[in-house]
Amino acid sequence: MISPRAAQLKVMACPACGLVVEDGQPEAARCPRCSARLTRRRPNSVARAWALLIAGMIFYIPANLLPVMHTSLLGRASDSTILQGVVEFWLAGSYGIALVIFVASVAVPCSKFLILGLLLVTTQRRSTWAMRERARLYRLVEVVGYWSMLDVLVVAIVAALVKFQSLSDIEPRTGILFFGLVVILTMLAAMQFDPRLIWDSEPT
Amino acid sequence: MSDGELRTFPHWVICEHCDSVYRRIALQAGQAARCPRCLAPLYRASRLDAQRWLALTIAAGIVFLIANLCPLVRISLQGLHNEATLWQSAAALAQGPVALIALPAALSIIVVPFLQIVLLGWVLAFACRRRRAPGFAPALRLLGLLRPWSMVEVCLLGILVAIIKLSGFLEVAPGPGIWAMAVLMVLITLIANRDVHWLWEMVDDVAAGAAA
Ligand SMILES: [Zn+2]
Ligand SMILES: [Zn+2]
Numbered sequence: 001m002i003s004p005r006a007a008q009l010k011v012m013a014c015p016a017c018g019l020v021v022e023d024g025q026p027e028a029a030r031c032p033r034c035s036a037r038l039t040r041r042r043p044n045s046v047a048r049a050w051a052l053l054i055a056g057m058i059f060y061i062p063a064n065l066l067p068v069m070h071t072s073l074l075g076r077a078s079d080s081t082i083l084q085g086v087v088e089f090w091l092a093g094s095y096g097i098a099l100v101i102f103v104a105s106v107a108v109p110c111s112k113f114l115i116l117g118l119l120l121v122t123t124q125r126r127s128t129w130a131m132r133e134r135a136r137l138y139r140l141v142e143v144v145g146y147w148s149m150l151d152v153l154v155v156a157i158v159a160a161l162v163k164f165q166s167l168s169d170i171e172p173r174t175g176i177l178f179f180g181l182v183v184i185l186t187m188l189a190a191m192q193f194d195p196r197l198i199w200d201s202e203p204t
Numbered sequence: 205m206s207d208g209e210l211r212t213f214p215h216w217v218i219c220e221h222c223d224s225v226y227r228r229i230a231l232q233a234g235q236a237a238r239c240p241r242c243l244a245p246l247y248r249a250s251r252l253d254a255q256r257w258l259a260l261t262i263a264a265g266i267v268f269l270i271a272n273l274c275p276l277v278r279i280s281l282q283g284l285h286n287e288a289t290l291w292q293s294a295a296a297l298a299q300g301p302v303a304l305i306a307l308p309a310a311l312s313i314i315v316v317p318f319l320q321i322v323l324l325g326w327v328l329a330f331a332c333r334r335r336r337a338p339g340f341a342p343a344l345r346l347l348g349l350l351r352p353w354s355m356v357e358v359c360l361l362g363i364l365v366a367i368i369k370l371s372g373f374l375e376v377a378p379g380p381g382i383w384a385m386a387v388l389m390v391l392i393t394l395i396a397n398r399d400v401h402w403l404w405e406m407v408d409d410v411a412a413g414a415a416a
Contacts (some may be wrong), residue, residue, distance in 0.1 A: 013218035153362030160288035160296035
């Protein structure tokens with residue numbers, strides 16, 4: 001037996017508190033329990049998610065090309081990008097840490113771009129392909145997305161610690177700003193996308 | 205149009221991820237209901253009653269204070285010493301052209317966890333006395349909005365990575381703040397990573413019980 005969907009029973013869920021409310025009212029109805037505005041779907045979900053996702057993808061380029069950190073140690077100064085940081089750990093034999101940073105700063109953002117792009121394209125085409133798997137991919141993006149903030153926080157801690165003026169000093173550089181914006185923009189894109197749209201193309 | 209109340213169906217539940225409608229069934233503590241259509245979790249029965257939940261929230265508040273006051277990491281290089289707290293870490297980003305990024309960093313590791321603890325403490329303190337707190341609805345809505353931006357666990361991993369990164373060229377020792385962060389991570393997960401919707405139902409039951 002297939003369970004009915006909200007539209008078939010003329011009900012909807014309050015987006016804020018989850019209460020099930022009858023859906024027969026015109027626009028701008030409010031939830032009787034928490035007075036949040038009731039909407040059937042997140043408004044303009046696909047267009048907003050695309051805009052945020054594309055902005056995130058564009059910022060990902062300077063995030064990788066520009067240095068994220070400036071290190072000076074006993075007179076020797078160097079700038080390093082995220083990938084150089086990964087390579088440094090790898091060459092130093094810290095394979096675990098290299099892998100952790102690689103996952104947080106390359107694997108997670110790139111798979112977010114791919115998955116969100118795939119979800120947006122398939123929902124726009126009203127595809128019925130692999131709905132359950134696509135729903136699962138969406139939940140995956142929601143769960144792992146924020147781990148990318150790791151790089152920003154590492155730079156913050158390291159820069160706060162190493163402050164020995166001429167002897168040694170670490171400062172944040174512009175790349176980390178772009179990288180942080182990528183994380184925020186892709187998180188917002190995932191929040192804007194409405195996973196219920198995946199199931200709206202299901203034949204009834 | 206009409207000012208008639210909308211009809212509500214408190215015994216139904218709608219899957220947030222696919223809009224399927226189900227009848228609520230009572231679960232045993234610790235059990236979770238899953239949506240058969242999309243396999244997303246629908247709702248779960250909490251092991252925590254309001255008293256225990258409040259106790260954990262107060263504990264989280266104390267640990268939060270320790271984590272903010274104590275240094276996370278201490279370093280030394282050629283006889284010079286330095287240490288950094290959470291605030292100093294977020295503030296370290298607030299220099300030059302990247303200053304903008306200090307804001308989300310401070311929010312995700314300090315301000316959002318703080319608000320989560322305060323809002324939950326407020327709501328639960330009233331729930332323990334079988335009352336709905338003033339500002340209950342906006343507090344719960346804000347808790348829902350804050351949840352994805354709380355990054356205590358990412359911060360803890362960040363501290364560990366920073367320690368390993370620096371141990372290559374200077375002496376690094378963990379400070380007391382790092383242990384507080386580890387405990388805070390567990391407590392925040394316990395108190396704030398649960399279904400906020402569930403609080404509505406709990407307080408609804410309380411209100412119904414008081415009316416009866
Ligand atoms: Zn509501
Ligand atoms: Zn579902």
